[in-house]
Amino acid sequence: MVGARSILPIMKQATIYSIAQALEVSASTVSRAFSRPDLVKPEVRERVLATARELGYAPNRAARGLATGRTGLYGLLVPDVTNPFFPPLIRAIQQAAARVDAGVLLVDSEGSGAAETALVSRIKAQVDGLLVASPRLATAKLKEALGAVPSVIINRAAQGLATVVCDNTAALREAATHLHDLGHRRFALMRGPSASWAAGRRAHAIRSWAQEAGVSLAELGHYEAVFVDGRRAAAQIVESGATAVFAFDDLMAAGVIAGLSDLGETVPRDRSIIGCDDVLLARTMTPGLTTVTAPLEELGRQSVLALHGLLEQRPVPNVQLQGTLTVRGTTGPPP
Amino acid sequence: MVGARSILPIMKQATIYSIAQALEVSASTVSRAFSRPDLVKPEVRERVLATARELGYAPNRAARGLATGRTGLYGLLVPDVTNPFFPPLIRAIQQAAARVDAGVLLVDSEGSGAAETALVSRIKAQVDGLLVASPRLATAKLKEALGAVPSVIINRAAQGLATVVCDNTAALREAATHLHDLGHRRFALMRGPSASWAAGRRAHAIRSWAQEAGVSLAELGHYEAVFVDGRRAAAQIVESGATAVFAFDDLMAAGVIAGLSDLGETVPRDRSIIGCDDVLLARTMTPGLTTVTAPLEELGRQSVLALHGLLEQRPVPNVQLQGTLTVRGTTGPPP
DNA sequence: TCTCTACGTGCAATCGGTTGCAAGCAACCT
DNA sequence: AGGTTGCTTGCAACCGATTGCACGTAGAGA
Known part of the structure; x- marks a missing residue:
């Protein structure tokens, strides 16, 4: 025994065996004290737990995994x-x-x-x-x-x-009504990726609302749900004549706003935009993004x-x- | 050979033992074929690997972990x-x-x-x-x-x-020079959390540049590195009279811009802002944030x-x- | 007093790999 | 021919926990 390293004795991590030895019980009992406490006499269990704490025992995940398959x-x-x-x-x-x-x-x-x-x-x-x-x-x-x-x-x-x-259906309808109440009558919908389930749902919610409300709805896209796609789409929105835009998500909404700004427009003065998800970005951009908050x-x-x-x-x-x-x-x- | 179960035989996940059995070698050899290939005769190794692939063998991490401690x-x-x-x-x-x-x-x-x-x-x-x-x-x-x-x-x-x-020192000095070249002479620095190492370094870089350049530098904060703290700080910036602001990071920069907007100012018309890190937000806000990009x-x-x-x-x-x-x-x- | 039950505990096998050791074997050297 | 070396391979002992089974004991019931 040479290396008397000062502080931490190079003690191997405690195992159920070290605990068992210290308490003169079998390893099974120690194991059960943790995994099936009800099978162990309360008094013994207490002592096991105490010793475990003392020795800084932490069960070996790999060993447990090997035995249990978990x-x-x-x-x-x-x-x-x-x-x-x-x-x-x-x-x-x-x-x-x-x-x-x-x-x-x-x-x-x-x-x-x-x-x-x-x-x-x-x-x-x-x-x-x-x-x-x-x-x-x-x-x-x-x-x-x-x-x-x-x-x-x-x-x-x-x-x-x-x-x-x-499910954002109700919230999107509410958003649509909000815009309608503000006086908007011409809407645009920027669809998300065609493979996206959420994109389909959102589109459907808005489409059916527009039909019921009897307003015009220009459907644009599909786009990728990224900033640049939103930015590039700005021209199509202007062209569509829509004054209120549903973006597939917040990122696209931010992109659209950037794109409109490139074209000399300001939001919400010239056009209203609504996002979806309420990511951090939506809260931190200026002005803040009106959006549908996901829990x-x-x-x-x-x-x-x-x-x-x-x-x-x-x-x-x-x-x-x-x-x-x-x-x-x-x-x-x-x- | 009986069980010709149609699609997926309910075969337990293959192990080194199933492979060993199929090839009539020992499990050690199979193990070594993976962990120490150089110790196994090439021809045998090939056969092991082939059979492994065939049987969809994947080593059991828990078992390996138990044996190796990794x-x-x-x-x-x-x-x-x-x-x-x-x-x-x-x-x-x-x-x-x-x-x-x-x-x-x-x-x-x-x-x-x-x-x-x-x-x-x-x-x-x-x-x-x-x-x-x-x-x-x-x-x-x-x-x-x-x-x-x-x-x-x-x-x-x-x-x-x-x-x-x-290390952002060089980039921050470059940023400062960029602002100086644009004509700015009154600067403000929004310091990050006092416990943050990065905050200290950034502050130091800017401080020493300002000294060398002989321009005025108002040091504000410490702030938390969050949006709202930036937003709240806008008033102090206006008060400081600085026309160019170094925010501790992009989030704070976005906050400042929002805060200034609340006060009726527009960036960069009324004031210039520089962030740090170049997070997604910096790219997606409008206008895009001038910042120091971290690799x-x-x-x-x-x-x-x-x-x-x-x-x-x-x-x-x-x-x-x-x-x-x-x-x-x-x-x-x-x- | 004797069986029966229930509980608490220990034994030993098991999970699937890794690895030190030694044996088998062929080629090579003298 | 005998000895040496080096390469392959198998044996068996781990790694640390879980768990079925059996044993021992004590209290309950007859």
């Missing part, structure tokens, strides 16, 4: 971490997962359906279950890729899979709850949450 | 996922980690130093190493919390720890490289990258 990890697959829609969702998921003692393994598919397939099969052996946010893949392919891994799909309907979605924290929490339920063999109902209208500064009376 | 996971601790500075970094880290066959376990400290301590000790047993982005904790406490876990600190200097930082992808890549090196016992030099000036629409001549 990793304590949830995979989270997002199409694009840098899209401001996802970070609040990620955070909520992370928190909720921590509450059920699970970690979050994050992967980004860079918006590619092919990558989704690859990533899913890459990580499905490493996790207990998968949370798939806004998948690009068609439902059938998605199901195939997922195989038997317990999964929850976020922000998209998918027959035969557990889903947690946000992202709740979305995250519910997804984790659903996955957790799935893992415990509980039947999990599909969840549908509601978006709400948030009026800020990009809507006003028509010129 | 989990194949890097922990990534960020103070706030929703701060747009981090998502691009996260994505880069995730990609780089995948390239060395590691997963990323993401945790968010919600900007609290105390939570950092708790989270670090919570996950350090589950990961091979830790990437700590912009920690709030003082270096000493951080080191204590990290203990012996191989770690890389991102975006902050920390004596005795491996670090990967971005986030490179920052992420280098951090992973460093951690990977650490894990292989290689000596890892500290990395320092350079920010670059990006001129957009929030800077112009003084009124």
Whole structure:
């Protein structure tokens, strides 16, 4: 014994065996004190827990995983971490997962359906279950890729899979009415990606409202849900003659505003714009963006709850949450 | 050979043993074919690999982890996922980690130093190493919390720890010169959080430039690096009489612009603003924000490289990258 | 007093890899 | 021919927790 290193004795991490030894009980008892406390005499359990704390014991995840087949990890697959829609969702998921003692393994598919397939099969052996946010893949392919891994799909309907979605229909109708009340009669709708489930839903909500209200609606797109596509679309909007615009999401809305500004227009003086999602950007731009706020924290929490339920063999109902209208500064009376 | 089950035979996931059996070799050989290919006769190795592919074999991470003590996971601790500075970094880290066959376990400290301590000790047993982005904790406490876990600190200097930082001094001086050339002579600096290393560095860079250039510099703050703090600070800026403002980061810059707008001013007509980091927001606001672009992808890549090196016992030099000036629409001549 | 039940505990196998050690074998050297 | 070397491979002991099974004990019931 040479290296008497000063502070921390190079003591190997405590195991159930070290605890068992210290207490002169068997390792099984220690194990059970944690995983099945009801099977251990209260007094013994207390002593085990105390000693564990003393020795700084933390169960070895790998060993537990090997024995139980559970990793304590949830995979989270997002199409694009840098899209401001996802970070609040990620955070909520992370928190909720921590509450059920699970970690979050994050992967980004860079918006590619092919990558989704690859990533899913890459990580499905490493996790207990998968949370798939806004998948690009068609439902059938998605199901195939997922195989038997317990999964929850976020922000998209998918027959035969557990889903947690946000319905914006009511909020969008409210938004439309808000614009109508301000005096707008000519509307434009900037459609999102054709493969996007949300885009279809939103378009449908607005389309049916416009029909009922008997106002004109110019449908533009499909566009990619990115800033530059919004910016480029500004000319088409001007051309359409619409005074009020529904952008597919906040990013596109910001793009449109930038594009209109390039053309010498000011929002909301010359035109009103409404976004969707209420990402950080919507709150921080000037003027603030009128938009439909998605309950992202709740979305995250519910997804984790659903996955957790799935893992415990509980039947999990599909969840549908509601978006709400948030009026800020990009809507006003028509010129 | 009986079970010709039609599509997916309910076959348990393939293991090295199933492969070994199929090939009539020992499991050790199969194991070595993967982990130490050089020890296996090429011909045998080929057959193992082929059979593995055929059987859809994927090594069991938990088992490997138990045997080797490696989990194949890097922990990534960020103070706030929703701060747009981090998502691009996260994505880069995730990609780089995948390239060395590691997963990323993401945790968010919600900007609290105390939570950092708790989270670090919570996950350090589950990961091979830790990437700590912009920690709030003082270096000493951080080191204590990290203990012996191989770690890389991102975006902050920390004596005795491996670090990967971005130096903005040169870019900020360039930005200052840009403003000076436009005719500005009265400057203001909105300082970031006092605990932030980056804030100190940026302040120092600007302060020393101002001194050399012989222009007036009003130092405001410290502020939190959030939108609302920027917005509230607008009045102080007007009061200071500065025509050009360095905000600690883009979020604050956006806040200032909003605040000035509240007061009836327009940027850059009435005042010029410069941010820092070049987050998505900076590109998507109207007008675009003049700012110092941080090489986030490179920052992420280098951090992973460093951690990977650490894990292989290689000596890892500290990395320092350079920010670059990006001129957009929030800077112009003084009124 | 004797069985029966219920509870608490320990034994030992198991999860799926990794790895030190030694044996088998062929080529090479003297 | 005998000895040496180096390459392949198998054996078996781990890694740290979980869990089915069986044993021992004490209290309940007859």
